[in-house]
Amino acid sequence: MRVLFAVYPSRAHLYPVAPTAWALQSAGHEVRLATFAGFAGDIAAAGLTPVPLGDAGIPEVRLAGDTPPPRSAEEVERAADELGLAGPEREHWYVFHQYLTAAAGDYVRLDRAEFADLVQFAQDWKPDLVIWDGTMPGGAIAARVAGAAHARFVFGLDYVAWSMRKLGGTNANPLAELLAPAAARYGVTIDDELLLGQRTIDPTPAPMRLPIEVAGHVPVRWIPYSGGSNFEAWLHRRPEPPRQPRIAFTLGESTRRFTRGDWDRTPRIMEALHGLDVEVVATLNATQLDGLQPPPNVRTVEWVPLTHLLPTCSALIHHGGMGTFSAASAYSVPQLVCDTEESNLIRKVVVPASEVAEVAAVGEIGMALGFDEDAPMPEAPGVRWTLPAKKLEATPTADYVIGFGAGARLNHRESSPEQMRKQIEQVVGDPAFRDGAARLHEAWASNPTPVRIVPALEDLAARSGLAARKITRAG
Structure with missing residues (x-):
């Protein structure tokens, strides 16, 4: 069969779906990934076939000067x-x-080509x-127009389905409002199936999911993938046993091009690591x-896949992103979640124009949503969006890790470097956290x-009654 993925142009969105795309491709199906043309190279680098949308020579949508801002806090709170x-x-x-x-x-x-x-x-x-990224609901419209079955792929807690259930039959549905002009152009009816997919592919561990039932729920394991690179000798040439425990320190893929000092988190955690009898790879x-300038016990590297680094580590300090959390769960590594x-x-x-930072509203919202771009941000004098100094899913991730006894929460705004240092020492040194990490691994x-969900996806396409070709099953 032919499978089309619609993916938001960000590595943080590509990497979670890549293993499912590979599984379908390895089963003999034709697989294509459609996304903004400027991101096509990242898809090709992952061993998959991109379908470029729009013009790579113009700014990506979220970096365009006419990008609509998020809904106001007043509107959101009034609805809540x-x-x-x-x-x-x-x-x-x-x-x-x-x-x-x-x-x-x-x-x-409708005013752009993508x-x-x-x-x-x-x-x-x-x-x-059609398998569409939860932030690419245009994929559902494309599937309806083409007469294809379609499934939604979520990357963590299913806030969309949860909100749809809370809204019930009310008229004020912000997602439906966004899709209305596009759906009307192609004569597509907006209903629950369009908004939530005929199936929902969900890599979130069962104990972490929000308490909702979604029709056609397809759980899948989050396979760690963060791009390819050489397996460097220093990663695996270590004495046995190692002279010091190794800690990985990462703040993820999403904001590394935008946030200087990562909301003041980087210097404070570096201070906490200073003097510890550990080897840190940041x-x-x-x-x-x-x-x-990092302390002597911290080795900084521009990038190394967590699949290379984590098997050598006794703990991981990270920003709370689902991909990083899942990688640590896969390798049974205790976690300190920022x-x-x-x-x-x-x-x-x-605010007065003289006080506005160089990063504009559109850029700051890009940081919050995890958009992956190298381009500079335009200025927006007089307007500033205040965002939390944390990853979007950091709190539920930290709560989940702590609930399993697999780690601790690092609050760089409320804890002193000395307090954080003690937390790090405890997680690295206490075997109870390794036991908790083993339990977390079992849930993952x-x-x-x-590979095991390929037959369910084949059945979805076959039973839709809309497939134009015979569906060939995986062997």
């Missing part, structure tokens, strides 16, 4: 009040209403199945270091591998 949301539920709503809908609107715009190119390719190529680039526990709500502040491994 009407729905009676409080506590963690209110945070789920913030993520959906401000962050995810902002991204979902980028590639259903969405029309996606629909045209689907009509021409006639896929049997995968930080020049932007994240922002001129900082989390300030503050609200995810984005607020707009009007309880989801089936991508």
